[in-house]
Amino acid sequence: MVGKPVLYGFDGSTYVRTVRMVLADKGIEYDQVPVNVLAGEPRQPEHLKRHPFGKVPVLDIDGIRIRETDAICRYLEDIAPKPPLVPDDARARARMNEAIGLIDSYGYGALVGVAGYHLFPDFIGGQNEAARERAITDSQTLLTLLMENRNGAGWLAGDKATLADYFLGPIMFYVALTPDADAVMSVDGVKDWWEAMQAHATFAVTAPDLG
């Protein structure tokens, strides 16, 4: 690696935490520029130059700038393969990739809809009871499928934590702080998974400081 990478994004972002977990696992030192999502900082001109759709994380590494969490994590996996965060087995890898796709496309919106209602309503456009109920239902639908696909394994895609768990864990962290945690966590298999996640070393050390 050429020089220290620079991570743009604040610790409160679930996607930034995903990248921070990977960096911690791989033992990669980095500098961080804390772009605060809740304060609208990603939409400032300075950050729009880095990511034209105003999102975090962005990682400058090895002379290139990579946007989007999935691309960043896979690059880190490529340059620092240990410990592996992508399963060896093609089927488990399919489950990991499917879980990431499902979380990105439906899970994030649903779970952040639940968490945001209670914790950061301005970020989700204000408190709306119907939206909250739909978010709970969608969260349960997503988790039911992920747990079925998990099929008794220790983690979402096999017996070791993978990028899929790293996408879900930081979002569940916020859901777990809300009165709706019981409803969301009631899906078969979620409680076991969540206990394993909380006990995961780099999950614990990357918890955002909630003040």
Place this chain on the structure above:
Amino acid sequence: MVGKPVLYGFDGSTYVRTVRMVLADKGIEYDQVPVNVLAGEPRQPEHLKRHPFGKVPVLDIDGIRIRETDAICRYLEDIAPKPPLVPDDARARARMNEAIGLIDSYGYGALVGVAGYHLFPDFIGGQNEAARERAITDSQTLLTLLMENRNGAGWLAGDKATLADYFLGPIMFYVALTPDADAVMSVDGVKDWWEAMQAHATFAVTAPDLG
């Protein structure tokens, strides 16, 4: 491979076409169940059992069911690595993964917003002039970034077509049919890329029948 895979989704879906291109490249024969997105079929109970969020494509293969285009394509790449649709080089792979993330998160909505306004307005919630203008601007923003990252290479992530091109090509196919094609295609580099895409063998053979 155990038996013939079954692909759920109709030829009009851009994401289904992405998977069909990969299957064609790899020479994998399959059966197809044409779930029609424009007719709302993915939201019918029969398909919700396959994909609880009512989306296509879904692929049944080797005794497992895989949802989400990215996961399906990567599994096909794993079991049938030739011809390669993922670059060997880690940086090019990062560019491919970044492009897929950007297309999924911002490009699809913007480009389908442009195409849908003219071609399938019901699918995008009706014709709205402000939404159309925003979709054109966002499409240009996305394509500007993708073309900068392309950095003079023949394709989005290097000198061979990759999954990133397979995500973008089927969406651009619809944009190219509209009066807004010139505005979207005016971004530096897009015309060259689009010519290469149209000349690509499995892109040509997977064109949807527009009647």
